[in-house]
Amino acid sequence: MSKGLPKRSEDYSLWYNELVKRADLAENSAVRGCMVIKPYGYSIWEKMQAQLDKMFKDTGHSNAYFPLFIPKSYLSKEASHVEGFAKECAVVTHYRLKNSEDGKSVVVDPEAKLEEELIVRPTSETVIWSTYKNWIQSYRDLPLLVNQWANVVRWEMRTRLFLRTAEFLWQEGHTAHATKQEAIEETEQMLDVYAEFAEKHMAMPVVKGIKSANERFAGAEETYCIEAMMQDGKALQAGTSHFLGQNFAKAFDVKFATKEGGLDYVWGTSWGVSTRLMGALIMAHSDDNGLVLPPKLAPIQVVIVPIFRSEEELEAISVKAKEIMKKLRALEISVKFDNRDTHKPGFKFAEYELKGVPLRIALGPRDLANNTVELARRDTLSKESVNLNEVEIDQKIKGLLEEIQENIYKKAFDFRTEKTTEVNSWEEFQDVLENKGGFVSAHWDGTSETEEKIKELTKATIRCIPLDQEKEEGKCVLTGNVSQGRVLFAKAY
Amino acid sequence: MSKGLPKRSEDYSLWYNELVKRADLAENSAVRGCMVIKPYGYSIWEKMQAQLDKMFKDTGHSNAYFPLFIPKSYLSKEASHVEGFAKECAVVTHYRLKNSEDGKSVVVDPEAKLEEELIVRPTSETVIWSTYKNWIQSYRDLPLLVNQWANVVRWEMRTRLFLRTAEFLWQEGHTAHATKQEAIEETEQMLDVYAEFAEKHMAMPVVKGIKSANERFAGAEETYCIEAMMQDGKALQAGTSHFLGQNFAKAFDVKFATKEGGLDYVWGTSWGVSTRLMGALIMAHSDDNGLVLPPKLAPIQVVIVPIFRSEEELEAISVKAKEIMKKLRALEISVKFDNRDTHKPGFKFAEYELKGVPLRIALGPRDLANNTVELARRDTLSKESVNLNEVEIDQKIKGLLEEIQENIYKKAFDFRTEKTTEVNSWEEFQDVLENKGGFVSAHWDGTSETEEKIKELTKATIRCIPLDQEKEEGKCVLTGNVSQGRVLFAKAY
Ligand SMILES: [Zn+2]
Numbered sequence: 001m002s003k004g005l006p007k008r009s010e011d012y013s014l015w016y017n018e019l020v021k022r023a024d025l026a027e028n029s030a031v032r033g034c035m036v037i038k039p040y041g042y043s044i045w046e047k048m049q050a051q052l053d054k055m056f057k058d059t060g061h062s063n064a065y066f067p068l069f070i071p072k073s074y075l076s077k078e079a080s081h082v083e084g085f086a087k088e089c090a091v092v093t094h095y096r097l098k099n100s101e102d103g104k105s106v107v108v109d110p111e112a113k114l115e116e117e118l119i120v121r122p123t124s125e126t127v128i129w130s131t132y133k134n135w136i137q138s139y140r141d142l143p144l145l146v147n148q149w150a151n152v153v154r155w156e157m158r159t160r161l162f163l164r165t166a167e168f169l170w171q172e173g174h175t176a177h178a179t180k181q182e183a184i185e186e187t188e189q190m191l192d193v194y195a196e197f198a199e200k201h202m203a204m205p206v207v208k209g210i211k212s213a214n215e216r217f218a219g220a221e222e223t224y225c226i227e228a229m230m231q232d233g234k235a236l237q238a239g240t241s242h243f244l245g246q247n248f249a250k251a252f253d254v255k256f257a258t259k260e261g262g263l264d265y266v267w268g269t270s271w272g273v274s275t276r277l278m279g280a281l282i283m284a285h286s287d288d289n290g291l292v293l294p295p296k297l298a299p300i301q302v303v304i305v306p307i308f309r310s311e312e313e314l315e316a317i318s319v320k321a322k323e324i325m326k327k328l329r330a331l332e333i334s335v336k337f338d339n340r341d342t343h344k345p346g347f348k349f350a351e352y353e354l355k356g357v358p359l360r361i362a363l364g365p366r367d368l369a370n371n372t373v374e375l376a377r378r379d380t381l382s383k384e385s386v387n388l389n390e391v392e393i394d395q396k397i398k399g400l401l402e403e404i405q406e407n408i409y410k411k412a413f414d415f416r417t418e419k420t421t422e423v424n425s426w427e428e429f430q431d432v433l434e435n436k437g438g439f440v441s442a443h444w445d446g447t448s449e450t451e452e453k454i455k456e457l458t459k460a461t462i463r464c465i466p467l468d469q470e471k472e473e474g475k476c477v478l479t480g481n482v483s484q485g486r487v488l489f490a491k492a493y
Numbered sequence: 494m495s496k497g498l499p500k501r502s503e504d505y506s507l508w509y510n511e512l513v514k515r516a517d518l519a520e521n522s523a524v525r526g527c528m529v530i531k532p533y534g535y536s537i538w539e540k541m542q543a544q545l546d547k548m549f550k551d552t553g554h555s556n557a558y559f560p561l562f563i564p565k566s567y568l569s570k571e572a573s574h575v576e577g578f579a580k581e582c583a584v585v586t587h588y589r590l591k592n593s594e595d596g597k598s599v600v601v602d603p604e605a606k607l608e609e610e611l612i613v614r615p616t617s618e619t620v621i622w623s624t625y626k627n628w629i630q631s632y633r634d635l636p637l638l639v640n641q642w643a644n645v646v647r648w649e650m651r652t653r654l655f656l657r658t659a660e661f662l663w664q665e666g667h668t669a670h671a672t673k674q675e676a677i678e679e680t681e682q683m684l685d686v687y688a689e690f691a692e693k694h695m696a697m698p699v700v701k702g703i704k705s706a707n708e709r710f711a712g713a714e715e716t717y718c719i720e721a722m723m724q725d726g727k728a729l730q731a732g733t734s735h736f737l738g739q740n741f742a743k744a745f746d747v748k749f750a751t752k753e754g755g756l757d758y759v760w761g762t763s764w765g766v767s768t769r770l771m772g773a774l775i776m777a778h779s780d781d782n783g784l785v786l787p788p789k790l791a792p793i794q795v796v797i798v799p800i801f802r803s804e805e806e807l808e809a810i811s812v813k814a815k816e817i818m819k820k821l822r823a824l825e826i827s828v829k830f831d832n833r834d835t836h837k838p839g840f841k842f843a844e845y846e847l848k849g850v851p852l853r854i855a856l857g858p859r860d861l862a863n864n865t866v867e868l869a870r871r872d873t874l875s876k877e878s879v880n881l882n883e884v885e886i887d888q889k890i891k892g893l894l895e896e897i898q899e900n901i902y903k904k905a906f907d908f909r910t911e912k913t914t915e916v917n918s919w920e921e922f923q924d925v926l927e928n929k930g931g932f933v934s935a936h937w938d939g940t941s942e943t944e945e946k947i948k949e950l951t952k953a954t955i956r957c958i959p960l961d962q963e964k965e966e967g968k969c970v971l972t973g974n975v976s977q978g979r980v981l982f983a984k985a986y
């Protein structure tokens with residue numbers, strides 16, 4: 001089982017890949033860059049989806065579904081969008097196969113060539129705004145608050161499970177508004193939703209900020225993002241929310257009759273998170289024994305492992321286990337009783353550690369005699385014996401799950417604090433990036449040239465201009481030119 | 494609004510198309526054959542998904558996700574599968590675009606040609622069984638009970654919203670078993686799940702049966718189906734469950750170590766329902782005023798429409814409405830209060846009729862004075878005044894929603910009974926099909942030739958060999974040859 005999981009300290013990247021496979025989260029498929037999300041991995045993604053979907057609906061959004069295919073010509077309608085997006089993507093050119101002449105295989109039917117090629121969506125702004133043109137006539141049709149859960153394809157050359165795959169799953173929100181102010185508020189609201197989800201549910205602290213022009217979404221006026229820190233000190237962009245201005249409305253001619261009797265272009269936003277969050281979740285918390293999952297996203301929150309030698313012992317333990325399960329389920333705590341007789345307790349312990357189950361209950365004949373259980377926490381790997389005469393087991397476990405959720409967050413938060421460094425000279429900048437890693441907070445002169453130069457020299461990019469930054473004048477860490485405030489640099493996934 | 498919705502009796506097909514568009518369920522997109530599912534339509538699909546997903550999980554299945562793309566060569570591995578499926582599908586041949594020479598558009602980069610073309614999945618048996626090969630080694634890995642919610646593409650020439658679209662949404666279950674018996678039981682269990690969903694949740698009676706060889710899924714040993722009757726007397730296949738035998742296991746070399754120490758091919762099943770169910774739901778129940786939705790699948794179960802002349806009247810009504818809403822929500826009844834002052838009550842009544850909201854509450858100043866409300870049922874279009882001093886409104890509405898659910902089912906059931914005819918001669922067969930329509934129960938000699946001949950002559954196909962058929966010998970309605978029992982014929986969607 002977890003025997004032989006590589007150590008983070010020795011090879012972080014190998015540790016990650018092996019963990020994803022051994023914990024049954026995902027694997028590569030026969031199609032280059034496309035992954036298979038295995039049932040256990042998918043059940044974590046389902047918990048993420050359910051929570052995010054609830055938060056989207058609570059903020060007034062509805063789901064809809066738009067086509068997988070985009071006519072090639074749509075991509076060129078918004079000029080900067082095509083520059084940033086259209087290139088590496090799957091192109092459908094034909095719509096029929098036929099039997100080969102020897103009858104043993106199928107070949108593309110050359111007569112079934114599409115007049116216009118179709119692109120498998122890399123993102124859906126173009127197809128959605130071409131639809132919104134028909135949905136929006138007047139201010140009464142606004143705001144339009146729509147989200148889509150979908151698969152998208154970007155033909156990546158170097159792929160990694162969850163972090164960068166050719167096909168991935170995501171949600172993309174696309175909203176339309178009557179005023180610039182309202183669209184900006186929506187953009188910021190959804191950034192807040194993402195940040196709350198990351199911090200409260202994934203137990204992963206994030207920095208909210210704005211992207212520099214270089215890193216902005218193709219077609220956006222402003223890109224907001226949340227940035228998280230992984231255990232190797234690298235940054236991971238965990239979600240983005242774009243203020244699109246009137247760019248897509250102009251590209252697709254979406255105008256509305258204003259309250260005042262005029263005619264104006266609609267203001268837009270788009271925002272998304274993807275199965276990349278699975279990668280973030282894994283890399284933010286897990287350890288050399290396997291996954292560490294925050295209880296709020298763990299498909300199994302509690303596992304009960306019986307310790308038995310005979311059928312009779314198992315039966316007696318089962319009675320007790322079922323009592324406990326009933327109490328836990330009444331509190332909506334998910335619990336599994338692993339009564340397989342094909343595997344030893346030690347094997348099971350290692351398996352649930354690998355899979356990140358937050359709490360393990362071991363229950364043996366001595367426990368029955370003493371009316372105790374042994375509780376083991378996944379986050380701290382600590383154990384305690386609990387006397388059921390003294391403690392309400394369901395309340396105890398409820399409390400522990402909350403404690404674990406907070407502890408995982410705190411650990412990640414402290415790590416990030418420790419790995420965030422303010423630097424004031426170029427030497428310091430290079431030294432921290434090379435030797436300490438993490439986020440580097442430094443002054444920057446605001447130009448794309450400097451940003452690119454720094455990337456060339458150090459591989460670090462501007463992760464974001466943090467929103468809650470204090471105003472502080474200074475001098476650019478590379479050029480010495482005047483700077484309006486610090487920005488966060490880091491090497492990133 | 495509903496003004497001008499065509500009548501079913503005059504043009505059923507036009508009525509359907511117009512209803513789908515006007516009730517905001519779906520519309521055609523710019524990509525031929527691909528639909529946009531609009532927010533209201535999608536919210537009904539979400540209710541279907543949630544219920545089905547629960548039923549799949551209750552029967553032990555987990556969700557997973559497999560790639561959108563299938564290598565072309567996979568399709569030829571199962572011989573009859575490629576015959577039935579591989580032909581009309583979207584083929585990805587390139588993975589990059591580049592700027593055109595004039596810089597104004599994008600063109601396919603001829604240098605980015607794939608070595609092997611990729612097919613956008615029309616169904617996932619091949620890619621899933623190629624994965625199962627790695628997941629299954631021993632009987633301990635079985636049964637493998639996996640479902641996937643996904644989009645699929647079949648390049649249809651003639652498309653209709655929900656009923657037949659190039660891209661559609663569906664779920665596909667793919668299970669693997671150690672024994673033939675267990676796989677057959679799984680196939681039958683999932684057919685029962687579909688039938689229960691159709692009858693209890695969609696309020697749509699279905700006939701469970703087996704497909705004739707002609708209509709069998711490509712690669713299956715046996716295809717089970719549920720068949721529903723639409724209001725125009727045509728049949729609609731609402732779900733299928735396939736016993737795959739060892740066909741895909743053999744095609745993809747999936748063997749397992751048996752308990753007894755041998756090595757055997759795995760037994761498989763697959764089963765699916767799609768957004769086609771939306772079409773079935775609409776056509777089974779709706780009327781000339783619009784949608785009729787069974788309460789269990791209605792996104793809004795109750796709407797409260799205030800009748801007011803002044804701001805003060807609206808305020809007083811709002812207080813009462815909020816009281817009622819609170820009580821209904823405590824019973825998990827979804828309720829909307831439409832307090833828009835931009836539309837008159839009559840307009841709102843028509844709108845919610847069009848959208849199929851099962852119950853409407855009208856609340857005016859006279860109701861406040863008398864402590865009454867007016868309740869209107871969508872299914873019967875009947876109204877009653879209810880005195881809140883005498884009746885617990887929440888219990889009254891809960892009861893009515895159950896009654897509506899049952900009534901919609903009963904109406905469809907009675908219609909189907911009336912439109913199902915036993916015939917014993919070829920003249921009768923033709924006459925019933927031509928003049929009465931519906932299901933025709935007739936003897937058939939069991940040959941594909943006769944089945945095809947009947948289709949040529951009448952456009953009717955064998956919908957299924959019903960499972961709960963009495964054994965009855967007879968003579969084939971066309972050939973007079975010996976028959977083992979009656980089968981159901983109908984014209985179908
Ligand atoms: Zn929350």
Ligand SMILES: [Zn+2]
Nearest residue numbers: 689690693694
């Ligand atoms: Zn049910």
